[in-house]
Structure formats: C-alpha cells, structure tokens
Amino acid sequence: MIDRKQLRADPDRFRVGAREKGIDVDFDTLLALDERLRGLEHERGELAAEQNRLGKDTGRQIGQLKGRLKKASEAERAEIEAELRTLEARPTALKAAIQESDRIIAGVEPELRELLLKVPLPADPDVPKGASAEDNVELRRWSPAWFDPARSFRENKGFDPRSHVDLMLAAGMVDFERAVKIAGARHYALRGDGMRLHQAVLRFGLDTIVNDHGFVPVSVPVIVREECMVGTGFFPTGRDQAYHIEESRRGAGHDLFLTGTGEVGLMGLHAGEILDAEDLPLQYATVSTCFRREAGAAGKDTAGLYRVHQFDKVEQVVITHADEAESRRWHATMIGIVEQVMQRLELPHRLLQCCTGDLGPKNADMIDVEAWMPSRGEEVDGVPAGAWGESHSASRLYDYQCRRLNLRYRGPDRKPVVCHSLNNTVIASPRILIPIVELYQNADGSITVPAALRPYLGGVERLGG
C-alpha cells in the first residue's frame, strides 16, 4: 500500500506510475474520497472534543443531580428534573451528531481503502518503460563452457534434443496421465529419479541460502488468511490466481487461501510488529509448496512441467531498514545468490531487467532470471530451437508490502518506521528440472547429474538411459 500523505503530496507520481504499469486506478475518486474523509474526521474530532469537555464539566453535575433526585421530596423533584433536562440536552444532541458522523465515515472509509489497495507502487525512475515482457532489457548472460545457447543443441552436443517430457517419461521420472486423473490438467507426479532429483535440487537450494548466505530457514503455513494475502500485496489484484478454501461456508469464522509462494508466509511472520532496528535485516528462507490457479493462462504451456498448479520453491526474503541504498544493495546481493546457484548447476541463463509493464503492482524493480530450455521455442525442421524460460524473479518493494503488513521498526528517534522488503526465488522445482534434464541429457536418453547435485543423490552421476 502506498502512503496517503505521499499520494496527496504528489498525486501525479502515482498516476504516472500506475499508467506505466498498465494498471487502471480511479485517482480522481480516490483523491476526492481522501479529502472527504479527512474533512469528516476533522468534524468528528470537533464534536468529540466538545463531548469530552462536557463530560468533564456537566457530567459530574448530572451525576450529582441524579443522586439528589433519588432522595428528593416532591417539591424539589420537578426542579431537579428540569435542571437535568437542560444539562442533558447538549450531550444528547452531540451524541446523535457523532453517531451520524460515524455512520457517514463508515461508508466512506472502506471505499477509500479499497481504492488505495489497488494503487501500485510506482516503478523506480531507472526502470525501463515498456508495455510487457517483450520490452524487458537483457542485462547479462552466462553459460558454461560446454553449452552455448547461441549455437544449436546439435552443435553443442552432437545430437538433437529430446524434451524433458520425453526424457522423463522414458526414464520413469514422471507420470502425467495418472496425475491428471487425480487432479486434472497441469498436474504431474514425479516418481523415482524424478522425485529424487526434485528433492535434491530443493535441498541444494536451501543449503546454499542457509549455509553460504546465513539466511534463517523457516517453515511457514501455505494455507493462510485473507489479510495475509492482502498484506503481502497479492490481493486484491491477484485474487483469481489463488485457490480459495471457503471454510466460512462450513460455519468457520473465515476463509483460507493457498499461497502461491513462500513469500506470503515469510513476510506474514512479523506482520503488525515493531522491530528493533538492530534486529534488521531479517533474512529468511523457506521451502514450500506453491499453488497457482494459472487463471488466464488457458492453452499456454500446456505440456510438461513448465506451467503447473502446484510446485515447490525455495524462497528468500529480506526485511531491511527504510533505506533505498540498503534495499538496492540487498537486491544486488540476492541476484548474486541466484547467479551463484545457476552457475553451480552450470545452467545457461540470462538476467532481465523487467520493464514497467511487467512489474506487477508491488514492485519498484524486478530482475528475472531465465534459463535456457532446449525444448521451447520455434521448431526448425521438426527440432525445437530452444528458448529462454523464466526460472527466478528478484523483487524490490520499498515499504509497499510492509506498510500493508504494518511491519515497522524503531527508527533512530525511537519513532516507528515502515520496513523495506525484498524477495527472490532461490530455486523452483520442477520447473528448474526442465533445463537440467534437457541440457544434461545424453544421446542414449540418460541424464548426467550436475556435479553440484551429486552429493544429494548419493553420488550418482547418471539417471535413466
């Protein structure tokens, strides 16, 4: 959520920011509501101030008069009652006015809040302008000596590639049909070496982030309350991407949602807290199952393990002081960690600076990592040319997320300050199995295990074949 004060001070910055992200927000209504609410709250404050004053002045008198009334004779009674009526007239009228004021405010407030939650964080000035992923800017690429994506697969390895679907089916590493029988399209069942490789990759990711980079491993709920989804910025915009468990229909107090990333749980951990400045930065990592409805992706990437409803991901988040330079340093650090992970797996990859149109509401800046996936891309003479496919995403959010989560720390003057947050994929599987299996495949259909993963597979060097 953005800061209302900042919005008032410079509405154009937010108008432009939303436009550049391609997000439509009714700023005219929002600004009008903001002003209206401030006026209403001011009036309400004036009324309450008078009420409090009266409470101190005449309140005691009324109390005393009522005491006297009980013991009063008939003659005194009428006089006291008249006096009481006079004294009570103003407070009674005030109360009615305050109730009316509250009623109006109760109508305006949710309307304002709803609009405010939709305002995206403007992209940073150094983020390239653009409408979609097409306009993302490549920053750099890396590939191991044994595979150059600029050349064909055959030129690199001496034979044409098989897709991960072919290879893994042949090696008994995955079963799509039976998984679809159980759960429908976009589901899969990893088995045998497929499951072992999946677990190896996740453990490799978690160990790297925890052992090499000092992140604290945490397990978090993947089934959360709505406020957690709103707080982390996935709602309201991404509401249709989350699985919704309607427990309220069974008499429970609230519904639950399945999280699409461990970020939700990790960030939710400290919601509503005021942390000590010395405790920052908080560096957390989790491995969690992620659930995504993939609404609107009908027909896209239907085959294989690329786009599925359920997967596992090692995710890292950092919660820092409200300092742009510090945020940016952490962003660079996290990106470096991903590059290290990809290099240790020896997977060709490139870094993309996402443009404004590809950012999503909560990010000021986002770097995607794409891995080379031989089975993707156009076919040339019946052989896929290969293409880059997204494997990671590192986001910098300033205080957008923490403001929604009400996550703060005590600043130098002891006043609470909203924290900054960042998040990044360490590794997501089975998607990452696509480049691993396809790039490490051998002519006989076997798959060489990347050296970095061998310790996690009991030293085995080859799978399938």
Add this chain to the structure above:
RNA sequence: GGUGGGGUGGCAGAGCGGUUGAAUGCGCCGGUCUUGAAAACCGGUAGGCCCUCCGGGGUCUCGCGGGUUCGAAUCCCGCCCCCACCGCCA
C-alpha cells in the same frame, strides 16, 4: 466435535461505571553517583489520524462490531481469535 478459561501498552500483569491512555514490575532511553562498569536512586517511555507559529494541540484505539448511559477498558448482545482438558488423528 465436547467442556472450561481468556483476549489491556515492547513484555508480564492490575483495573471491573466518572479525574484511568490506563497502577505496578520488567525492558528501553536520559540523568545522579563512580576512574569506568554494575548496583542504587531520580526522571522519561504506546500507536494511528488531523492540525501546528514545531513549543505543542485535537481525536481515536484496552480483540472486533453493536447497544445501555450525561459518561464504558469496566455493564449488555453478537462476532473473531487464543489457551487448557477430553475425543479423534499424520
């Protein structure tokens, strides 16, 4: 699923109709003492919003919502959440 208990400031924990935004303790900040530190003592210390001549001022908040009352942390109603025990259970 059943029964009982409870939600108060950073934490612990009083208050149960008026001057209590809230005792007390711990923690934290500042000061005195000390060569320094500790101890002791003194003072300060919630958050949001609005206004400000930047000294401060107003208001809201004791789980949430509604009610009673001139006045509610305190009484009433509804809701949410947490805890304990029993049952079931990976």
